[in-house]
Amino acid sequence: MFRTDRSRVFQSRLxxxxxxxxxxxxxxxxCAQDSPAAPNPEAEQQAAFEAAKKVLVRGPAELxxxxxxxxxxxxAYVFIxxxxxxRLMKSVGNTVDPGFQGLIIPHTNDRSFSFFVVSYQAA
Numbered sequence: 475m476f477r478t479d480r481s482r483v484f485q486s487r488l489x490x491x492x493x494x495x496x497x498x499x500x501x502x503x504x505c506a507q508d509s510p511a512a513p514n515p516e517a518e519q520q521a522a523f524e525a526a527k528k529v530l531v532r533g534p535a536e537l538x539x540x541x542x543x544x545x546x547x548x549x550a551y552v553f554i555x556x557x558x559x560x561r562l563m564k565s566v567g568n569t570v571d572p573g574f575q576g577l578i579i580p581h582t583n584d585r586s587f588s589f590f591v592v593s594y595q596a597a
Contacts, residue, residue, distance in 0.1 A: 515565070522565040526558040539575050539594040550581045553592075 531537065531554075533547035547553050554562065559577040560570050573593040580588060 519565040522558070522562040526554045526562050529558050530554050539592070540596055542597060543594060545592070547578065552579050552581065553577070554579065 530552045531547065533549050533551040533553070535547045535553070537545040537547055537553055539545060554577045556574060556576050560574060562577065563570050563574075571593065573595050575592040575594045578590040578592055582588075
């Protein structure tokens with residue numbers, strides 16, 4: 475009789491442990507299925523560069539900014555408009571302010587990369 479009581483207590487405790495720990499052990503696997511895939515920063519950067527290539531404006535060109543400003547973009551420079559430039563900036567960890575209008579990128583033969591931020595503030 476003593477063994478039967480011990481056996482019942484053991485089974486009761488085992489059931490409690492299984493009922494308590496099983497959801498905790500299963501949660502990471504189940505939660506991972508429900509959550510969207512983790513963002514891929516490299517893929518977003520590549521997509522942002524590809525989108526920018528499609529809309530860039532090559533100099534020489536005249537670029538209007540708001541109702542008051544025009545910029546003469548010289549040869550060997552390209553301009554990326556605000557939507558694609560914003561995506562590009564964010565994909566590399568930068569922020570843009572409300573006056574952000576786009577990016578100007580000089581063409582160089584030394585494979586270096588630099589850019590100028592274009593902002594516009596109405597007078």
